[in-house]
Amino acid sequence: MTPRARARWLAQEPLLLPVLAVGLAFGLCAVAIAALGRSPLLAAEALWDGGLGGLGPLGESSLKATALAFTGLAVAVPYAGGLFNIGAQGQFVAGAIAAAWIGAALDLPGPLLIGAALAAAFAAGAALGALAGFLKASRGVHEVISTILLNWIAIHLVDSWLVVGPLHASGSSGFSHSGTEAVRSAAHLPLLAGPDSRLNAGILFAALGILAAALLLRRSRFGLELRALGASEKAARTVGIPVGARTIQALALGGGLAALGGALLLLGGGTDYRFPENYRDPYGFDGIAIALIGAGDPVGVALAAALFGVLRAGAVRLQDPEVGLHRSWPEIAQGVAVVLVAGQRLLRGLYRLPLRQRRTASAAPAPAPPPLASPPA
Amino acid sequence: MTPILEARGLSRSFGELRAVDRVSFALAAGEVLALVGENGAGKTTLLNLLLGFYRPDEGEIALDGAVRRWRSPADAEARGLGMVHQHFTLVEPLTVAENVVLGREPRRFGLAGPFDRRRAEREVAEVAEREGLPIDPRGRVAELSVASRQRVEILKVLWRGARVVAFDEPTGALGPAESEALCETVRRLARGGRAVLFVSHKLREVLAVASRVAVLRAGRLVATLDAKGAEPERIARLMVGDASAPPTGLPRPSPGGAASPPPRSRGVDEIVLRLSDAACRDDRGAPALRGVSLALHTGEIVGVAGVDGNGQRELAEVLTGLRPLDAGRLEVEGVDLTFARARELRARGVAHVPEDRLRGGxxxxxxxxxxxxxxxxxxxxxxxxxxxxxxxxxxxxxxxxxxxxxxxxxxxxxxxxxxxxxxxxxxPKLVVAVHPTRGLDLNAQALVRARLREAAAGGAAVLLVSFDLDELREIADRIVVLCAGRVTGEAAAREATDGRLGLLMSGAAA
Missing domain, CATH: 1.10.8 (Helicase, Ruva Protein; domain 3)
Known part of the structure; x- marks a missing residue:
């Protein structure tokens, strides 16, 4: 292979594996469905109809895809810098509650109110992310640990305090809601396809978010420095990249993106324009899967979020009597795909792809192979 | 006296590199044989061959006169060979006794029973008492000092019944008093009838502890000397190579200096870098630089020589803003940059060619x-x-x-x-280059040197850290020698003979 062809191959390779993984995951699920005595073809048809068959299903798909795109970015952007943001769930919830609060509390004209709610959401998520970044930069606390723990802090502060306490819908209208007050109608994201479909401007925000993240990572100095940090922290220090600052910024940005996902789901009517009691949809955790399947690339995240958004929406139809399946099958397929992407070696073996070559360049003075037993030096 | 351990023509290659090349020696009971050599001379590889971590390509190992082929390090261990590793292999949350017996725990009721902690503690206490290595078997390793941890490593080897004990750079992490105590331990082991292999860079310490000194260079055993009466400078010269055989194969400057570049004329003798009384610590917190002062002028290439681990890396990191100074002052072109980080130093014209080019640069x-x-x-x-x-x-x-x-x-x-x-x-105004030609082929080496010369000719001051004394003599104007974090001397490149540099590197002339 000429170097040019090789470089091209390496450039396109990142998305090749996830595509193969998703394909294989679908195949395995089809086999499992057939083994249960149900029809994989009927299931596929139901998913298609439920996800893409008309404006109504498209609205449902786009709501879910929007949330997944942002939580996927929330993981993918810090990951470019070698940072694992496992905190997207908490950040997502924080963003949703912030949007619910601002959307109900402020009396502003539509675009301003939406802007204010999104800004507040971003700030809430970014604060959570920045806290994890600060702990890492200043005290060396690993971001996986801190973001996981911050998830539960955020979720329980929202669930057990804000939603039932200060932000609980007051009984002024005579009957009591569970959850927060609904946001003003000025805060509702504009519908794009009439009142019969929940297709709304959120999907445009998602497209913008993907574009912005792609430009940031690929074309900006911040993105280059972040990728440099991900490639080698030591070399990043050598060229004078402020590693601590970039760590905090990357995790804050990730937190803000996850929070936007939560805010857009809420303002798009995904939860009836209010933050419900005991909210448990795991969009934030799904973001990890979306980022993995999307190979950590914004465009890959967009594709993965669109695919699994459609499947989630379509899954409602899996429960139709003639199909007779539980609606969690897309999540099972997603899980299988993640395992396959993570277990690259297995996947490469199955498709007879070359294992990624480690070119230990002739640079090393003693290219010592691993010793037979425990490394002596 | 029959030797306990014998190496007969051991060789081991990694790719093109012959790391150990037909090495033979014999080791008798009661003897301490020191293995010395520069970085990459093959010391650690040789130990790994002897102890079963690597298999030799050629040659054989004999124990008590019988040829053995180790199937694994455990195999060598079972036959009475033990190694005290440079980097400790202890489990911190466990106790001393647990660490010592780990993998061979005594059990109650024969093999299948539960771990017999009391017996382990008793046995470890006995060995410690007998060998004069006092330690509390019930103490947690996490709470021990570096010196005590090393004691646990030694006990581990002795409890397993080692008759041959190998030490790989054992004093690297120790202070002077602790090093002295370790040397005493090593001598006592030998007096007690064990054979000891002792790998170290530090010539003074080697001469204090060893009965014989084997010098390795480029994988070959070039000499074995009696420690008694051996002079550090002679050993240093053997380590770096005979002056008549340039290892680089490149044209060497002739004695008159005709092949070296003509002395650069400097219009203004401007000082680019001034480092005064610099002190800093290494990654483990031990002092690495202890009062280093340097001044570099425009157009000048200054070589830094020294045995590895004597502060070269830390010096480069201090100059490039990657390591904070504990004391002293750093000025570039008259501006105080003592507290500047890498970003600011780079903006001021400091360039860095780090040691580990792919990961660090x-x-x-x-x-x-x-x-x-x-x-x-x-x-x-x-x-x-x-x-x-x-x-x-x-x-x-x-x-x-x-x-x-x-x-x-x-x-x-x-x-x-x-x-x-x-x-x-x-x-750049200042170039800090650390081993920039290491691992490169001859053409690439020549190109790197030419580029550094050009940078100097363009007015930069260049600090070149290298183990290759020929390289330093070829392109540096003067050479400073670091030993134990201090500048032990300086010489104009053409007056810097191997003998003189070797003496400075060993610290013997300090």
């Missing part, structure tokens, strides 16, 4: 163009970036000439060219 996963762009600040302009990358690729002859190629896919020589292009391409 370059970004393997990023493209050639991106690696170049990371060298200087400012917003990214895609078109300018590509143009600059193309220019650098031409100027430094980076092959293949693909700005989009990943740095990790380049060969070692081309990686180094890329690093030089990034660091030297922005006309």
């Amino acid at each position: 370059l970004f393997g996963a990023l493209s050639v163009a991106e690696n170049l762009a990371l060298g200087s600040p400012g917003p990214l302009r895609r078109r300018r970036l590509v143009a600059e990358a193309a220019a650098a690729i031409r100027a430094y002859d980076i092959r293949p000439p693909e700005p989009g190629m990943r740095a990790s896919a380049l060969s070692g020589g081309n990686q180094q060219k890329l690093l030089l292009a990034r660091e030297l391409g922005r006309r």
